[in-house]
Amino acid sequence: MDSNTIWGNVKSFFAEVGDMAYFAGRFFIEVFKSPFEFRELLRQCYNMGNRSLLLVSVTGFILGLVFTLQSRPTLMEFGAESWMPSMVSISIVREIGPVIIALICAGRIGSGIGAELGSMRVTEQIDAMEVSGTNPFKYLVVTRIVATTLMLPLLILIGDAIALFGSAIIENLKGEVSFLLYFNQVFDALTFADVIPATIKSFFFGFAIGLVGCYKGYYCSKGTVGVGEASNAAVVYTSMLLFVIDFIAVFAADIFYG
Amino acid sequence: MEDLKNIEPILEIKDLKKSFAGNAVLNGFNLKLFEGENLVVMGKSGSGKSVMIKCLVGLLQADSGIIRIKDQDIEVLGRAELDLLRTHIGFLFQGSALYDSMTVRENLEFPLRRHKKKLKLNESTESLVQEALRNVGLEHTIDLMPSELSGGMQRRVALARALILKPEIILYDEPTTGLDPITSKEIIELMRNIQHTYNTSSLIITHDVDCARVISNRMILLVDGINYMQGTFEELSNSKDPKVQAFFKN
Numbered sequence: 001m002d003s004n005t006i007w008g009n010v011k012s013f014f015a016e017v018g019d020m021a022y023f024a025g026r027f028f029i030e031v032f033k034s035p036f037e038f039r040e041l042l043r044q045c046y047n048m049g050n051r052s053l054l055l056v057s058v059t060g061f062i063l064g065l066v067f068t069l070q071s072r073p074t075l076m077e078f079g080a081e082s083w084m085p086s087m088v089s090i091s092i093v094r095e096i097g098p099v100i101i102a103l104i105c106a107g108r109i110g111s112g113i114g115a116e117l118g119s120m121r122v123t124e125q126i127d128a129m130e131v132s133g134t135n136p137f138k139y140l141v142v143t144r145i146v147a148t149t150l151m152l153p154l155l156i157l158i159g160d161a162i163a164l165f166g167s168a169i170i171e172n173l174k175g176e177v178s179f180l181l182y183f184n185q186v187f188d189a190l191t192f193a194d195v196i197p198a199t200i201k202s203f204f205f206g207f208a209i210g211l212v213g214c215y216k217g218y219y220c221s222k223g224t225v226g227v228g229e230a231s232n233a234a235v236v237y238t239s240m241l242l243f244v245i246d247f248i249a250v251f252a253a254d255i256f257y258g
Numbered sequence: 259m260e261d262l263k264n265i266e267p268i269l270e271i272k273d274l275k276k277s278f279a280g281n282a283v284l285n286g287f288n289l290k291l292f293e294g295e296n297l298v299v300m301g302k303s304g305s306g307k308s309v310m311i312k313c314l315v316g317l318l319q320a321d322s323g324i325i326r327i328k329d330q331d332i333e334v335l336g337r338a339e340l341d342l343l344r345t346h347i348g349f350l351f352q353g354s355a356l357y358d359s360m361t362v363r364e365n366l367e368f369p370l371r372r373h374k375k376k377l378k379l380n381e382s383t384e385s386l387v388q389e390a391l392r393n394v395g396l397e398h399t400i401d402l403m404p405s406e407l408s409g410g411m412q413r414r415v416a417l418a419r420a421l422i423l424k425p426e427i428i429l430y431d432e433p434t435t436g437l438d439p440i441t442s443k444e445i446i447e448l449m450r451n452i453q454h455t456y457n458t459s460s461l462i463i464t465h466d467v468d469c470a471r472v473i474s475n476r477m478i479l480l481v482d483g484i485n486y487m488q489g490t491f492e493e494l495s496n497s498k499d500p501k502v503q504a505f506f507k508n
Contacts, residue, residue: 035372125356128349128355128419
């Protein structure tokens, strides 16, 4: 790869970052302007929340099971099995739960938004909305970004709870720890310093999933190939962005709660 | 049609220019559409017909030129004013552009959500939807999804949606493209009926000579981004100009 190609790639990367920042800015302007599309917002919240619930539940449950099964032998080696509920709960609530569930949602919700809006763009449905006197940015983009921002913390909360339930089942079967004792230890171990930063960052995760999916879909071109690309790019870009947000969130939490 | 020179046009384009990446598509295009008239703009694929019609409704921003609709210059209108102006214009898209996640009923109700009161349409939403569907002969499809309709039926539902706000101007972007000859004839007949029923002014973008012959009061030939020639269908079809003849010889 010659230097011109590298320079071209760097330029197009920053141009895309700039476009996305402009798109985000437009979102913040439009979100506070009337008319508000409450019905569409509720429909999107229902679609995203309800339709992702099973996937998030299954993922959370298996996450809890596997994490506990994998950690048990190591903790037993040091005679520290009694730390299992604390370790699992802090790991899941602080980090693993939000990141894994956000990644799952990036695949489930982000790609769906990218494909749906992309398909609407190439079949002129967005143009049809515009000429019928409806602002498609408000109707399609604002509602979807708000819905993902609101729904993701809820999905993460549910996923975390189910993961802890999965972990408690393994502890109950393998370590003969009662559910009551397990959850007593979980709530003893968890503090606001664990829950609040995780909840705040999950709002940002939701915002990122909605923003990138909408951006890629809304500006989709090149026909059906473009729709596939938009859907794919929504997942790839969101996944990268989630890790960047996670790093910043952990860094900030360390400063405030360190 | 009576002498048009002294009548104010309902829609006017003056010296419209638009280029993409330095490639000029429209190079000073002019057009006047008068009340109750069917004006056909013909041109080859890629001649800028669709770009022109998209500039007209503000979907694309022109590089220069004036677009006036109902005495309003669309370039200086704010978002809300432009949205209100757009309610006076029905737009039939080339690919129908029905919202595929909504039923036919929801597709037709969509433009009414925000503008029914503003336009002082007193009838109920249900009766407006029923009336629009009746006018295109598709009342029975009201609860179907667009994917359950044939191409011709989709085009007719799209036409019903374009008519739901009772617009004064209808823009047709290639209304018969992609349809078989029989369905094309049905759509053309429907356009004629609608013109009589709603007394609309229509701007029709097409390269379908049959469509132009049946429906046009006047025609403009768009070549290389300018009005190459204009007149009635007979005048243009009898022209000896080779570029004009190229459209009619088949």
